[in-house]
Amino acid sequence: MRKNLFFLAIISLLLLVGCSQQETLQKTGDLVIPTFEYILENGYPVNDKGETYGPDMGNRMIIDEPDLILAQGENSIIGYAKKVELDGPKPKTPEEAVKLNNSPPREVPLYDVDGETIIGTYWIGKVNR
Numbered sequence: 316m317r318k319n320l321f322f323l324a325i326i327s328l329l330l331l332v333g334c335s336q337q338e339t340l341q342k343t344g345d346l347v348i349p350t351f352e353y354i355l356e357n358g359y360p361v362n363d364k365g366e367t368y369g370p371d372m373g374n375r376m377i378i379d380e381p382d383l384i385l386a387q388g389e390n391s392i393i394g395y396a397k398k399v400e401l402d403g404p405k406p407k408t409p410e411e412a413v414k415l416n417n418s419p420p421r422e423v424p425l426y427d428v429d430g431e432t433i434i435g436t437y438w439i440g441k442v443n444r
Contacts, residue, residue, distance in 0.1 A: 345427075346393060346394065346427065346428065346434075347360075347368075347428045348369070348370070348385060348393075349368075349369045349370075351370070351372065351375065354369050354370075354372060355372075355375065358378065359378075359381045362383070362428050362429055362430055363429065364429070364430050364431075366381075366382035366383055366430045367381035367382045367383070368381050368382065368383035368384075368385075368395050368428055368430075369381045369383075369384075369385060370384070370385040371384050371385070380398055381398070382397065382398055382399075382430070383395035383396070383397060383398070383426060383428070383430055384396050384397075384398055384401060386401075386425060386437045386443075387437075387443060388425045388435045388436050388437035388438070388443050389435060389436045389437070389438060389443050390435065392425055392434060392435030392436075393425075394425030394426055394427060394434045394435050394437075395425065395426045395427070395428065395430070396423050396424070396425055396426070396437050397423070397424075397426065397430070400423045400424070401423055401437075401439070403415070403421070403439070418440070419440065420438050420439060420440035420441035421438070421439050421440065422436045422437070422438055422439075423436070423437045423438075423439060424436060424437075425437050
């Protein structure tokens, strides 16, 4: 009897882990994410609207960041945030800079590669989980 319960528990655990893994894959399964190697060889890919997209390459590239930057937002949703929305308002005075620095968290939409379809939210000034 104990042996049967043990095997039943193991099978249930495997099913739970398998189902949760499948759900995670579905969240990002349709999102196109170019590799670093591809970007280094070909530059950032371009969507139908003419916007470049991909991860921030940091110091690996001389060219600017893409228009749509790969980000992981709220509820672990992976998508693209628009660079102009991430940058936010530019302060014109030191006082404005202090005010912006002390402002509450703000949300930025996460988009699919098309730059139009909103798939999630990325927070600036708050931990994204």
